[in-house]
Amino acid sequence: MSPNTRNLLQKVWDTHSVRELPGGQTQLFIGLHLIHEVTSPQAFAMLREMKLPVRFPQRTFATVDHIIPTDDQQRPLADALAEEMMTALERNCADAGIELFTPASGKQGIVHVIGPELGLTQPGMTIACGDSHTSTHGAFGAVAFGIGTSQVRDVLATQCLTLARPKVRRIEVTGALGAGVYAKDVILAIIRALGVKGGVGYAYEYGGAVIESMTVEERLTVCNMSIEGGARCGYINPDDTSIEYLRGRPYAPEGAAWERAVSEWRSLASGPDAAYDDVVSLDGDRLAPSVTWGINPGQNIGVDERLPLVDSARPEHRASLEEAYAFMDLKPGEPIAGTGIEVAFIGSCTNGRISDLREAARVAQTGQVAPHVRALVVPGSQAVARQAQEEGLDEIFRAAGFQWREAGCSMCLAMNPDKLVGREMCASSSNRNFKGRQGSPTGRTLLMSPAMVAAAAIRGKVTDVREVIS
Ligand code: SF4
Numbered sequence: 001m002s003p004n005t006r007n008l009l010q011k012v013w014d015t016h017s018v019r020e021l022p023g024g025q026t027q028l029f030i031g032l033h034l035i036h037e038v039t040s041p042q043a044f045a046m047l048r049e050m051k052l053p054v055r056f057p058q059r060t061f062a063t064v065d066h067i068i069p070t071d072d073q074q075r076p077l078a079d080a081l082a083e084e085m086m087t088a089l090e091r092n093c094a095d096a097g098i099e100l101f102t103p104a105s106g107k108q109g110i111v112h113v114i115g116p117e118l119g120l121t122q123p124g125m126t127i128a129c130g131d132s133h134t135s136t137h138g139a140f141g142a143v144a145f146g147i148g149t150s151q152v153r154d155v156l157a158t159q160c161l162t163l164a165r166p167k168v169r170r171i172e173v174t175g176a177l178g179a180g181v182y183a184k185d186v187i188l189a190i191i192r193a194l195g196v197k198g199g200v201g202y203a204y205e206y207g208g209a210v211i212e213s214m215t216v217e218e219r220l221t222v223c224n225m226s227i228e229g230g231a232r233c234g235y236i237n238p239d240d241t242s243i244e245y246l247r248g249r250p251y252a253p254e255g256a257a258w259e260r261a262v263s264e265w266r267s268l269a270s271g272p273d274a275a276y277d278d279v280v281s282l283d284g285d286r287l288a289p290s291v292t293w294g295i296n297p298g299q300n301i302g303v304d305e306r307l308p309l310v311d312s313a314r315p316e317h318r319a320s321l322e323e324a325y326a327f328m329d330l331k332p333g334e335p336i337a338g339t340g341i342e343v344a345f346i347g348s349c350t351n352g353r354i355s356d357l358r359e360a361a362r363v364a365q366t367g368q369v370a371p372h373v374r375a376l377v378v379p380g381s382q383a384v385a386r387q388a389q390e391e392g393l394d395e396i397f398r399a400a401g402f403q404w405r406e407a408g409c410s411m412c413l414a415m416n417p418d419k420l421v422g423r424e425m426c427a428s429s430s431n432r433n434f435k436g437r438q439g440s441p442t443g444r445t446l447l448m449s450p451a452m453v454a455a456a457a458i459r460g461k462v463t464d465v466r467e468v469i470s
Pocket of ligand 1: 065066110111112131132133348349350408409412413430431
């Protein structure tokens with residue numbers, strides 16, 4: 001088959017296929033394995049029981065992100081369980097010869113933030129990590145899967161995974177985004193249009209003028225939430241933007257190897273006549289800043305819209321709308337703008353990068369955090385934190401009344417002490433608004449872009465960021 005008629009997923013899949021299995025699945029070689037402290041300890045324990053070594057330790061990299069406190073990271077950590085998990089990761093990595101990025105390394109951060117910034121994530125790679133949002137790495141044209149603990153064991157032991165080849169849906173985002181509309185709004189609009197299960201069985205290939213004009217950091221945000229639309233992975237074809245981002249990064253190829261790699265990476269992009277299992281299109285000109293109002297990321301609307309009426313929804317969706325309204329204590333037909341918040345969280349692997357902090361700081365410098373709001377800014381990595389401090393963003397946030405924290409997942413999943421309390425309503429730049437996601441079983445999450453979170457923090461309520469930055 002001509003490379004012009006094949007899409008990136010087909011090319012990468014075939015290159016990494018060890019063999020087709022009798023059931024129709026593929027034994028797929030995994031180029032890069034990223035691990036962290038939460039889903040790896042059991043996998044290492046299983047390996048020990050089976051007396052198996054880590055097959056390719058040089059293809060595995062580790063960081064600590066989920067449990068790490070963002071206020072005081074002195075060892076031993078105050079939380080005994082967190083300390084135990086961190087110690088286990090250190091021991092496992094030392095035993096297996098795996099490079100680990102602890103806070104002492106200066107390279108620590110959320111696994112999906114450090115992979116790209118260190119140049120570990122490269123086009124055409126197959127990547128696996130025991131975390132749902134591994135789809136992030138597809139921003140470079142990698143095929144990246146979130147996996148469970150037993151699959152982490154399999155990759156450690158064999159560097160392979162057994163997977164069914166997904167179908168490919170091309171999602172074209174045409175036009176151009178208006179001021180105050182960000183990558184987060186694009187992916188929320190896609191999930192709203194296609195549903196949280198719309199991507200089941202698919203890889204999402206994002207393209208079109210809006211995607212192609214995005215920076216790498218914006219692309220990472222889009223690919224990050226592919227999983228929230230049900231897709232197995234999401235990717236964007238490698239181009240000058242993604243290749244230039246990688247040039248000179250610590251783990252990117254150098255010299256002649258760089259030239260060879262670039263030529264290979266370019267050849268992996270979907271051909272001009274590539275076939276897809278499905279193609280959908282979205283008009284980027286029409287997008288507004290988005291806000292989730294319910295209990296899954298598909299339950300979102302433009303900040304200038306009113307909450308959907310249950311009676312107008314398709315019959316199969318009505319029960320979930322009613323459940324969402326009951327949990328969120330919001331009323332159908334009301335505007336989402338003006339909804340009060342008590343907590344604001346800027347961070348996570350979706351929106352904890354330097355460009356996110358710059359946009360949020362632009363808004364933060366227009367006012368003061370509302371007196372009843374607790375507002376946190378948590379950089380996605382130590383490198384992001386250093387860059388932000390060099391630019392004085394930390395001072396802007398502090399002066400506006402935000403707490404400036406150390407790098408980690410923080411209140412995205414609240415496995416560390418950063419948690420909602422009771423029924424608190426949180427404007428969050430993270431990726432999941434599931435019940436209990438931010439640490440309180442009754443806490444409520446409104447997902448939005450970092451700039452929108454900053455605007456909500458200052459006004460104390462959901463606010464159209466376009467009013468603040470115009
Ligand atoms: S920031 Fe959230 S989604 Fe991302 S890796 Fe951490 S817990 Fe998972």
